[in-house]
Amino acid sequence: xxxxxxxxxxxxxxxxxxxxxxxxxxxxxxxxxxxxxxxxxxxxxxxxxxxxxxxxxxxxxxxxxxxxxxxxxxxxxxxxxxxxxxxxxxxxxxxxxxxxxxxxxxxxxxxxxxxxxxxxxxxxxxxxxxxxxxxxxxxxxxxxxxxxxxxxxxxxxxxxxxxxxxxxxxxxxxxxxxxxxxxxxxxxxxxxxxxxxxxxxxxxxxxxxxxxxxxxxxxxxxxxxxxxxxxxxxxxxxxxxxxxxxxxxxxxxxxxxxxxxxxxxxxxxxxxxxxxxxxxxxxxxxxxxxxxxxxxxxxxxxxxxxxxxxxxxxxxxxxxxxxxxxxxxxxxxxxxxxxxxxxxxxxxxxxxxxxxxxxxxxxxxxxxxxxxxxxxxxxxxxxxxxxxxxxxxxxxxxxxxxxxxxxxxxxxxxxxxxxxxxxxxxxxxxxxxxxxxxxxxxxxxxxxxxxxxxxxxxxxxxxxxxxxxxxxxxxxxxxxxxxxxxxxxxxxxxxxxxxxxxxxxxxxxxxxxxxxxxxxxxxxxxxxxxxxxxxxxxxxxxxxxxxxxxxxxxxxxxxxxxxxxxxxxxxxxxxxxx
Amino acid sequence: xxxxxxxxxxxxxxxxxxxxxxxxxxxxxxxxxxxxxxxxxxxxxxxxxxxxxxxxxxxxxxxxxxxxxxxxxxxxxxxxxxxxxxxxxxxxxxxxxxxxxxxxxxxxxxxxxxxxxxxxxxxxxxxxxxxxxxxxxxxxxxxxxxxxxxxxxxxxxxxxxxxxxxxxxxxxxxxxxxxxxxxxxxxxxxxxxxxxxxxxxxxxxxxxxxxxxxxxxxxxxxxxxxxxxxxxxxxxxxxxxxxxxxxxxxxxxxxxxxxxxxxxxxxxxxxxx
Numbered sequence: 001x002x003x004x005x006x007x008x009x010x011x012x013x014x015x016x017x018x019x020x021x022x023x024x025x026x027x028x029x030x031x032x033x034x035x036x037x038x039x040x041x042x043x044x045x046x047x048x049x050x051x052x053x054x055x056x057x058x059x060x061x062x063x064x065x066x067x068x069x070x071x072x073x074x075x076x077x078x079x080x081x082x083x084x085x086x087x088x089x090x091x092x093x094x095x096x097x098x099x100x101x102x103x104x105x106x107x108x109x110x111x112x113x114x115x116x117x118x119x120x121x122x123x124x125x126x127x128x129x130x131x132x133x134x135x136x137x138x139x140x141x142x143x144x145x146x147x148x149x150x151x152x153x154x155x156x157x158x159x160x161x162x163x164x165x166x167x168x169x170x171x172x173x174x175x176x177x178x179x180x181x182x183x184x185x186x187x188x189x190x191x192x193x194x195x196x197x198x199x200x201x202x203x204x205x206x207x208x209x210x211x212x213x214x215x216x217x218x219x220x221x222x223x224x225x226x227x228x229x230x231x232x233x234x235x236x237x238x239x240x241x242x243x244x245x246x247x248x249x250x251x252x253x254x255x256x257x258x259x260x261x262x263x264x265x266x267x268x269x270x271x272x273x274x275x276x277x278x279x280x281x282x283x284x285x286x287x288x289x290x291x292x293x294x295x296x297x298x299x300x301x302x303x304x305x306x307x308x309x310x311x312x313x314x315x316x317x318x319x320x321x322x323x324x325x326x327x328x329x330x331x332x333x334x335x336x337x338x339x340x341x342x343x344x345x346x347x348x349x350x351x352x353x354x355x356x357x358x359x360x361x362x363x364x365x366x367x368x369x370x371x372x373x374x375x376x377x378x379x380x381x382x383x384x385x386x387x388x389x390x391x392x393x394x395x396x397x398x399x400x401x402x403x404x405x406x407x408x409x410x411x412x413x414x415x416x417x418x419x420x421x422x423x424x425x426x427x428x429x430x431x432x433x434x435x436x437x438x439x440x441x442x443x444x445x446x447x448x449x450x451x452x453x454x455x456x457x458x459x460x461x462x463x464x465x466x467x468x469x470x471x472x473x474x475x476x477x478x479x480x481x482x483x484x485x486x487x488x489x490x491x492x493x494x495x496x497x498x499x500x501x502x503x504x505x506x507x508x509x510x511x512x513x514x515x516x517x518x519x520x521x522x523x524x525x526x527x528x529x530x531x532x533x534x535x536x537x538x539x540x541x542x543x544x545x546x547x548x549x550x551x552x553x554x555x556x557x558x559x560x561x562x563x564x565x566x567x568x569x570x571x572x573x574x575x576x577x578x
Numbered sequence: 579x580x581x582x583x584x585x586x587x588x589x590x591x592x593x594x595x596x597x598x599x600x601x602x603x604x605x606x607x608x609x610x611x612x613x614x615x616x617x618x619x620x621x622x623x624x625x626x627x628x629x630x631x632x633x634x635x636x637x638x639x640x641x642x643x644x645x646x647x648x649x650x651x652x653x654x655x656x657x658x659x660x661x662x663x664x665x666x667x668x669x670x671x672x673x674x675x676x677x678x679x680x681x682x683x684x685x686x687x688x689x690x691x692x693x694x695x696x697x698x699x700x701x702x703x704x705x706x707x708x709x710x711x712x713x714x715x716x717x718x719x720x721x722x723x724x725x726x727x728x729x730x731x732x733x734x735x736x737x738x739x740x741x742x743x744x745x746x747x748x749x750x751x752x753x754x755x756x757x758x759x760x761x762x763x764x765x766x767x768x769x770x771x772x773x774x775x776x777x778x779x780x781x782x783x784x785x786x787x788x789x790x791x792x793x794x795x796x797x798x799x800x801x802x803x804x805x806x807x808x809x810x811x812x813x814x815x816x817x818x819x820x821x822x823x824x825x826x827x828x829x830x831x832x833x834x835x836x837x838x839x840x841x842x843x844x845x846x847x848x849x850x851x
Binding site: 319321340341345347348349351352353355357360361362363364365366374375378379422425 | 741761764
């Protein structure tokens with residue numbers, strides 16, 4: 001008998017069906033991946049299994065857990081079932097943990113509430129669990145509040161709370177999506193390690209994670225189950241067109257389809273940029289320290305690094321949105337100084353930015369027509385409103401949107417459409433440099449693919465130079481010509497795409513590449529390449545900032561900060577690189 | 579715009595409009611006027627005879643016409659006072675929020691200081707020292723209410739200024755003035771409209787309170803607060819003199835509050851979805 005059985009599950013909100021006639025099973029101890037794009041009903045399914053569907057949801061069909069129908073259980077029996085027999089780990093642990101309760105107390109409550117242990121025994125068990133999920137100094141973490149922990153630590157606590165009652169089923173809803181790639185690898189390892197015989201229903205959009213961690217996978221499309229089967233079999237021969245599309249859209253770091261090298265002349269340069277912010281107590285946070293950068297015509301330069309690496313600060317300073325403490329930006333032979341307002345119209349026409357959150361970057365009170373047309377209103381005042389409309393329509397066509405979108409407000413657009421509107425606005429003045437700050441991070445696989453090929457196409461046609469910030473190395477691999485790696489605001493390594501991915505010289509680059517899950521179930525399993533997390537920028541380690549996490553660290557690394565050196569066309573800042 | 583699609587807005591807005599319309603036209607259609615006393619009809623109960631729909635007061639004046647007049651005065655005082663607070667509050671708050679830094683700090687400390695003054699006391703003093711007139715009431719009530727408006731607008735401007743679409747506009751080379759008027763101001767309208775509709779009942783209450791204390795409008799002019807004050811004295815025996823103006827006052831207050839809530843739902847929905 002299966003542990004969890006769903007039969008004809010449908011979830012409706014008013015007239016919209018978000019989950020349609022869904023049926024699947026999860027056997028004891030089995031690991032099943034539930035994949036689909038946003039809006040495919042993955043999370044709704046998980047909430048329905050737990051009996052936590054939001055108000056207004058109409059749930060029909062059967063959900064049986066260990067033989068008993070969940071619809072027939074009383075609230076009380078359901079409460080007993082949750083946490084005791086079904087554990088849950090949510091995407092964002094900072095939301096799922098109570099900020100006012102100490103970590104230990106939250107875990108302890110589960111044991112006491114379900115009568116598993118009490119008093120000193122409960123404390124001991126919590127401590128043991130915290131140790132199992134790899135929290136250092138458990139005594140202290142037991143008494144810590146959630147906000148005192150880092151994101152990765154919080155997700156460990158979340159897993160501890162999901163597993164402390166030794167449930168038979170663990171539902172993990174995008175458990176690593178909010179984490180950096182090296183921490184993601186650690187958490188996934190941990191999940192494998194401590195799960196024992198608990199069955200796993202892993203909800204994710206990342207096929208790489210499914211390939212590495214699930215025996216079976218289920219593919220949802222718009223609330224319908226379109227494909228199901230053993231992971232290896234589905235990857236080898238997907239049964240449904242949607243599965244094929246998902247697999248095709250999954251970026252692969254081991255791809256060989258990369259842009260050919262270009263040899264344009266330099267258009268933008270940054271020399272020894274240093275950026276710091278004032279923090280509470282007049283401490284200064286050095287977001288970027290002494291970083292150089294150069295960008296050529298027709299080239300895509302990717303900047304990668306984990307959160308806190310300073311990549312966004314660096315481009316904000318290039319564009320004049322935040323002040324630079326020292327260093328200079330040279331654009332087409334002349335220096336750009338001061339805030340963007342004082343840089344004149346030339347920069348505004350020729351340097352453009354596309355933000356991560358497309359909806360947030362569009363004024364909610366303006367229609368697409370005026371959003372895309374605004375740069376023309378400011379810079380090409382000679383245009384009649386008719387000519388302007390023509391240019392706007394043209395720009396929208398370029399990004400694959402027809403004139404039907406002209407009168408829409410941003411909230412009437414999907415994420416992908418909004419990002420295309422933002423790109424149309426950025427491109428309407430035909431800039432020379434486009435900065436994309438995590439511009440595809442919020443988009444689903446297929447839409448991301450479209451946006452990326454759009455950028456490549458525009459670049460081929462116009463020689464646009466692109467700075468492409470991303471934390472996703474698989475995307476970087478497929479779009480960039482050169483890659484700049486940063487860590488804690490410091491320069492790590494810069495090289496041609498192929499050289500960097502094939503022969504990373506810096507141990508941090510190597511770790512980043514190894515941490516990316518490969519969407520191939522036959523790929524040999526890999527351990528998380530790095531332990532620990534990025535230290536606080538307020539207290540950077542002495543010497544090489546990477547040494548506390550570096551497998552190669554030696555005395556020299558602890559004492560002196562490495563200078564950048566050139567080795568076979570790669571520029572790298574590491575004492576041990578060769 | 580789904581303003582009229584929201585039932586709360588539709589119903590409460592409709593009632594307010596209806597009351598305002600009757601208050602405007604009613605006195606012209608009634609054979610009675612607000613001034614003439616009739617000592618044969620002291621405190622007569624409501625009846626259709628002689629169109630005494632709301633009865634008469636202790637001087638024999640027609641209460642229907644007086645109530646309509648009171649509603650007019652109350653609504654005008656409330657709306658004008660709210661507009662005064664709107665203009666001062668929005669300008670002050672938007673400047674503080676957009677300029678930021680020391681200017682912001684100095685301007686907001688002024689607001690904090692004014693907050694510390696006991697305002698009702700201040701208004702009462704004003705009324706006592708100067709000759710009582712409607713204009714002064716507008717100014718006094720507006721002066722109380724703009725502080726909240728300034729704080730709200732400043733907070734909103736501060737957060738809007740950091741939004742990505744403002745950064746996007748800066749990068750496009752949009753001038754600061756255009757950013758304020760094209761990008762920030764339209765995003766303030768929702769919250770300002772909602773807050774004004776919620777300020778109106780507050781202003782009505784302050785006006786009624788002042789009139790109830792005898793510091794509001796001057797006889798023979800009247801307002802709902804003054805009518806309630808007069809009605810309290812006749813509460814026993816002639817309960818309509820209290821219940822009718824009091825009931826209408828409560829109805830108007832409720833409608834404005836519901837209107838504000840409804841508008842907030844409408845504007846919030848546009849931001850969330």
